[in-house]
Amino acid sequence: MPERTLSVLDGSTFVIGDRSGDVRADEGREHGFFSEDTRFLSRWVLRIGATPLQLLGLDQAAHFSAGFFLAPVVDPDDSAAWSVIRRRLVDEVWSERITVTNHRHEPVRLHVALEVDTDFADLFEVKDGAVAAREILFHHDDTALVLAYAHERFRRSVEIVASRPATITRHGFEFTPQLAPAEQWSVDLTLTPQAAQPGAEFPRRTRRGDIDELTRAKAGELEEWLAAAPKLETDNGALARTYRASLSDLAALRMRPELHQGATLPAAGLPWFMALFGRDSLITSFQALPYLPGLAATALRTLAAHQATSRDDFHEQEPGKILHELRFGELTANGERPHSPYYGTADATPLFVVLLDEYHRWTGDDALVRELEPHARAALRWIEESGDADGDGYVEYARRNDASGLANQCWKDSWDAIQFADGRLARGPIATCEIQGYVYDARRRAARLAREVWDDPLLAEQLERQAAALRVRFHEDFWMPERGCCALALDGDKRRVDSVTSNIGHLLWSGLLDDDAAAATAERLLEPQLWSGWGVRTLGTAERGYNPLGYHTGTVWPHENSLIAAGLARYGHRDAATRVALAVLSAAPHFEHRLPEVFGGFPAAMTSVPVAFPTASRPQAWAAGAPLQLLSTLLRLTPAMREADAMLPQGLRRVALRRPTTSARRLGAVGSVNS
Numbered sequence: 001m002p003e004r005t006l007s008v009l010d011g012s013t014f015v016i017g018d019r020s021g022d023v024r025a026d027e028g029r030e031h032g033f034f035s036e037d038t039r040f041l042s043r044w045v046l047r048i049g050a051t052p053l054q055l056l057g058l059d060q061a062a063h064f065s066a067g068f069f070l071a072p073v074v075d076p077d078d079s080a081a082w083s084v085i086r087r088r089l090v091d092e093v094w095s096e097r098i099t100v101t102n103h104r105h106e107p108v109r110l111h112v113a114l115e116v117d118t119d120f121a122d123l124f125e126v127k128d129g130a131v132a133a134r135e136i137l138f139h140h141d142d143t144a145l146v147l148a149y150a151h152e153r154f155r156r157s158v159e160i161v162a163s164r165p166a167t168i169t170r171h172g173f174e175f176t177p178q179l180a181p182a183e184q185w186s187v188d189l190t191l192t193p194q195a196a197q198p199g200a201e202f203p204r205r206t207r208r209g210d211i212d213e214l215t216r217a218k219a220g221e222l223e224e225w226l227a228a229a230p231k232l233e234t235d236n237g238a239l240a241r242t243y244r245a246s247l248s249d250l251a252a253l254r255m256r257p258e259l260h261q262g263a264t265l266p267a268a269g270l271p272w273f274m275a276l277f278g279r280d281s282l283i284t285s286f287q288a289l290p291y292l293p294g295l296a297a298t299a300l301r302t303l304a305a306h307q308a309t310s311r312d313d314f315h316e317q318e319p320g321k322i323l324h325e326l327r328f329g330e331l332t333a334n335g336e337r338p339h340s341p342y343y344g345t346a347d348a349t350p351l352f353v354v355l356l357d358e359y360h361r362w363t364g365d366d367a368l369v370r371e372l373e374p375h376a377r378a379a380l381r382w383i384e385e386s387g388d389a390d391g392d393g394y395v396e397y398a399r400r401n402d403a404s405g406l407a408n409q410c411w412k413d414s415w416d417a418i419q420f421a422d423g424r425l426a427r428g429p430i431a432t433c434e435i436q437g438y439v440y441d442a443r444r445r446a447a448r449l450a451r452e453v454w455d456d457p458l459l460a461e462q463l464e465r466q467a468a469a470l471r472v473r474f475h476e477d478f479w480m481p482e483r484g485c486c487a488l489a490l491d492g493d494k495r496r497v498d499s500v501t502s503n504i505g506h507l508l509w510s511g512l513l514d515d516d517a518a519a520a521t522a523e524r525l526l527e528p529q530l531w532s533g534w535g536v537r538t539l540g541t542a543e544r545g546y547n548p549l550g551y552h553t554g555t556v557w558p559h560e561n562s563l564i565a566a567g568l569a570r571y572g573h574r575d576a577a578t579r580v581a582l583a584v585l586s587a588a589p590h591f592e593h594r595l596p597e598v599f600g601g602f603p604a605a606m607t608s609v610p611v612a613f614p615t616a617s618r619p620q621a622w623a624a625g626a627p628l629q630l631l632s633t634l635l636r637l638t639p640a641m642r643e644a645d646a647m648l649p650q651g652l653r654r655v656a657l658r659r660p661t662t663s664a665r666r667l668g669a670v671g672s673v674n675s
Helices: 123-128 211-228 237-252 278-288 294-307 348-365 366-371 373-384 433-452 457-478 501-510 514-525 558-570 574-593 619-637
Strands: 005-012 011-020 030-034 040-041 041-049 053-059 064-071 083-093 093-102 112-117 137-140 144-151 154-162 165-171 173-174 184-198 232-233 654-658 672-674
Touching: 005 064, 005 083, 011 083, 011 093, 030 184, 040 123, 040 184, 041 053, 083 211, 093 112, 093 211, 165 211, 211 237, 232 237, 237 514, 237 574, 237 619, 237 672, 278 294, 278 348, 278 558, 294 348, 294 366, 348 366, 348 373, 348 433, 366 373, 366 619, 373 433, 433 457, 433 501, 501 514, 501 558, 514 558, 514 574, 558 574, 558 619, 619 654
Parallel strands: none
Antiparallel strands: 005 011, 011 030, 030 040, 041 112, 053 064, 064 083, 083 093, 093 184, 112 173, 137 144, 144 154, 154 184, 165 173, 232 654, 654 672
């Protein structure tokens, strides 16, 4: 995200503005007060007199609050006559306290104004930079302003209440306090968004107390969240800070699905992906399982509740399919966008089964596995039937909603992600290699559940036969001996998409390759074409489409590297796994220990620092989960272990994870290593 912005968030409710606390959507199109996929405020600008304000200090110790310390711009030989502190808290509603202090030895009368505007834009409009005009209704008294918009049964409103009387118009609040020498004057403002639309239920939001009380309560909630995870003990300060930042980012992104009171699961990322995403929630929950297993349980239940039961080309749904994305904005509500929910992904469905088994391995929760058995069976049927529409044994995707669906429906879902070595784009239906790995893993894992929990040995045998046959067939169809690795995909004509990509690393994570192919793949991943020094690139440097700042065509994704490291360790390539893990972890301090969604694929020898990707989400869920997965790989954490079977690399002399005393007894044992 550009340096000029600062975010304060509480799950899917968030404020993005500049580093002085102002929201100016006309100067930074991502600015605003957002909730329910709607921008409730597009302008929130503080002015005190005619003199511009300058930032003196910024305090953001937690994701939900910020403090901005400001003063008027003065000449070098002058002193500021007054200063102002803005304290901001987001906790379903937005609370802000503005405090002005008079530094003169004489009384002063000030003109304090807050400029307010809104467009109630759909988040997709904001992202695309094309916001439609809307008729905004308003009413006010001497302490409150309400702005509202309605189109048929789609309704949005925001109420702004001041703790003091003010002169209020459609465009904001004005106060004229007179301050004695050294006197402070303050006003509290509460901004409450409300939403209503067919097919969705939103809580009625109310302010719950004073901003100071709320800040203390939120800080206590964050500490409880951190305390619920294993405690990391290490002599490496950077690792300790990265670990805490990852847990804090996952706390910041927590959504509270209406289906499960009190439970949370991670939204995908700020600013554009503060919503339920199937693939992202599943992978993040997998990464975090030894640390925060409750995320996985909620993600599985929530995605099961939205599992498709019929076919619909507009939403690209088919029976048994797991959703890609769920939205609530106006474009979705009126049917212009298919995200209510949208099912255009081919990998979330096998990943649902993968996570269900991994969750069971760590928790022993037979009850949830039995509860979700019908959903897992439906997912397996989708893999065999709709997912493999032409019956060739591979799960493919082909967009059915040409107007607003995704052309690529794998994790690399940008328009140019699936391309041949010469830069030509692959045409569908497309069967990417990593999805076949997920299918293989899902079948093997479901076989274990069928045998051990569902009491269905016949299903277990069938799934194991299918997995074994897929492994043989996959090597025959995907392996490229001339390139020493598997093809990225098979296109609609069953041709190998021959570019060298990071996707091959997922095959190690899923266990689809035999030992010889795995060894060759491990070597390929760490060759200069894919290896940047900060991690594995999404596309090799020798491929025609390579771009170190291409979203999926040359960048480095921390979450993907966490899966690659786990896959290398799975096949016994521990030195290679350690190299990948340390490279990604060493990038974290350059991003304030909070890994972004993606960063540039420039060689480390060229840049000496990881290069930021200009529009990367941060915080982002599976980037926050990446250090957790990497730590699990370095320590070789398993559900039944007592002591970690690992030799830590130089610089990590001691790492210990202490299980919280409140953890469930079957929650994966954590490890301790000294070297």
